Amino acid sequence: xxxxxxxxxxxxxxxxxxxxxxxxxxxxxxxxxxxxxxxxxxxxxxxxxxxxxxxxxxxxxxxxxxxxxxxxxxxxxxxxxxxxxxxxxxxxxxxxxxxxxxxxxxxxxxxxxxxxxxxxxxxxxxxxxxxxxxxxxxxxxxxxxxxxxxxxxxxxxxxxxxxxxxxxxxxxxxxxxxxxxxxxxxxxxxxxxxxxxxxxxxxxxxxxxxxxxxxx
Amino acid sequence: xxxxxxxxxxxxxxxxxxxxxxxxxxxxxxxxxxxxxxxxxxxxxxxxxxxxxxxxxxxxxxxxxxxxxxxxxxxxxxxxxxxxxxxxxxxxxxxxxxxxxxxxxxxxxxxxxxxxxxxxxxxxxxxxxxxxxxxxxxxxxxxxxxxxxxxxxxxxxxxxxxxxxxxxxxxxxxxxxxxxxxxxxxxxxxxxxxxxxxxxxxxxxxxxxxxxxxxxxxxxxxxxxxxxxxxxxxxxxxxxxxxxxxxxxxxxxxxxxxxxxxxxxxxxxxxxxxxxxxxxxxxxxxxxxxxxxxxxxxxxxxxxxxxxxxxxxxxxxxxxxxxxxxxxxxxxxxxxxxxxxxxxxxxxxxxxxxxxxxxxxxxxxxxxxxxxxxxxxxxxxxxx
Numbered sequence: 001x002x003x004x005x006x007x008x009x010x011x012x013x014x015x016x017x018x019x020x021x022x023x024x025x026x027x028x029x030x031x032x033x034x035x036x037x038x039x040x041x042x043x044x045x046x047x048x049x050x051x052x053x054x055x056x057x058x059x060x061x062x063x064x065x066x067x068x069x070x071x072x073x074x075x076x077x078x079x080x081x082x083x084x085x086x087x088x089x090x091x092x093x094x095x096x097x098x099x100x101x102x103x104x105x106x107x108x109x110x111x112x113x114x115x116x117x118x119x120x121x122x123x124x125x126x127x128x129x130x131x132x133x134x135x136x137x138x139x140x141x142x143x144x145x146x147x148x149x150x151x152x153x154x155x156x157x158x159x160x161x162x163x164x165x166x167x168x169x170x171x172x173x174x175x176x177x178x179x180x181x182x183x184x185x186x187x188x189x190x191x192x193x194x195x196x197x198x199x200x201x202x203x204x205x206x207x208x209x210x211x212x213x214x215x216x
Numbered sequence: 217x218x219x220x221x222x223x224x225x226x227x228x229x230x231x232x233x234x235x236x237x238x239x240x241x242x243x244x245x246x247x248x249x250x251x252x253x254x255x256x257x258x259x260x261x262x263x264x265x266x267x268x269x270x271x272x273x274x275x276x277x278x279x280x281x282x283x284x285x286x287x288x289x290x291x292x293x294x295x296x297x298x299x300x301x302x303x304x305x306x307x308x309x310x311x312x313x314x315x316x317x318x319x320x321x322x323x324x325x326x327x328x329x330x331x332x333x334x335x336x337x338x339x340x341x342x343x344x345x346x347x348x349x350x351x352x353x354x355x356x357x358x359x360x361x362x363x364x365x366x367x368x369x370x371x372x373x374x375x376x377x378x379x380x381x382x383x384x385x386x387x388x389x390x391x392x393x394x395x396x397x398x399x400x401x402x403x404x405x406x407x408x409x410x411x412x413x414x415x416x417x418x419x420x421x422x423x424x425x426x427x428x429x430x431x432x433x434x435x436x437x438x439x440x441x442x443x444x445x446x447x448x449x450x451x452x453x454x455x456x457x458x459x460x461x462x463x464x465x466x467x468x469x470x471x472x473x474x475x476x477x478x479x480x481x482x483x484x485x486x487x488x489x490x491x492x493x494x495x496x497x498x499x500x501x502x503x504x505x506x507x508x509x510x511x512x513x514x515x516x517x518x519x520x521x522x523x524x525x526x527x528x529x530x531x532x533x534x535x536x537x538x539x540x541x542x543x544x545x546x547x548x549x550x551x552x553x554x555x556x557x558x559x560x561x562x563x564x565x566x567x568x569x570x571x572x573x574x575x576x577x578x579x580x581x582x583x584x585x586x587x588x589x590x591x592x593x594x595x596x597x598x599x600x
Contacts, residue, residue: 154252
């Protein structure tokens, strides 16, 4: 059985094949559910390393996206051994989507991968989503945090409308709202009525963790 | 000389001095709004404007009347009727009527070799049918669809040119920083149009040699887009960069930069300058951009202004940086102060133009009166 903790550093260093080889060895050793969970946690730690390197300026968006691909593949190989035990929302639930008028997906996907790697359950409602779709998802999933993504400047007004409808529906005080993507700025945050803005997915995840500590 | 002529002449001289790297009398103002923003201001449907250009023209005119600019302040690069005729899947209308690029993987990882051997053959015979439902039919029907789309494209270009001409005449606009066709960095073409961003971010690590060969194979075709036939005067093509700030410097140096440099240098040799939009923060690549021919104009989204002024502004025209969305949250005076700070940092070289960090796509993303006041202030005060 390979050293599970080593997977964290392998993923952190973006050694794709070595991550898969290590996971292959674990799988072939017919691991217990606990070992599989530990392996998933090791992958999550690897993603944390990637996020830290990104924050330090050593990694760029490209590295984040590549790491997310490795992570997705690794989790995909481990999940069948886990049943439903790994589906929990131990860190919290986040409803995430690109706002009305914006069909961009990449930034949202990076944020989703990093959130999932940090143990959040993410309900990704997709791109170009009307305010009503966010409210429906909030009603259904009762998230702790809502993430509004947008690349275009025209997203700012959609973000404002979405926050306003969440408020009107009576959910605003129960959750935190983060806006992200190229359209996000201090002014956009102020105008939209969101709680936090960032163009940096890793910082966004950090903020989500802070919010969850405050909420718990 | 009537007053309209004198306004035009003053603007033309200011712009011409700028692009020939002579210090103009004042900092030129090049405002840029999209059709969506124009329709928002004119309170007309953008969907209607896409298909009825008389509606678009009236909306553009409202922008011209409201916001100061030395050049035509409207820009529309994508025409929905053309994409409709093709049944496009990678360029689609958002629910608000704006044309947007959708992440579609048109080239699979195992198709690099075939693409490198014959890029145009693969684009025409394999990728375009994947991108467009109307081209994914038997050759007769696909041929008719392509002919229809091309006729629509020619008609749109001609009609837009007429509209722009009328507006330029009416408002005495000089040329701006984009006077030629759109092309893209070869790496961005492979990434955005063929592999998708997710795909390319894997290829960079898994197949960098193939990727580099593909980038090189497509470079001559990007040059063809930049250099139209039969244009006598010097023009500025437009190259909006996309992935440069997202990849690491070693990848940029190896995979992104050499073909872009070759594209810009080749276009320059053929009489076409390049206006490059540097999306996000490209401060770390100032030295590279400074090595391009002096016909290169940099329109900058974000980054260290002092470094750009010192590193790029000596030998090149540059501008941008001003974020129009600050007008939503700040007072008019604070917005003007921000413009003053920008000018203080950047205008000394005489090569700076005042413009937005990005074109305005939604009129509700700005405060109309405050932004108009900023532009007027720059027009009236940014003198050398």
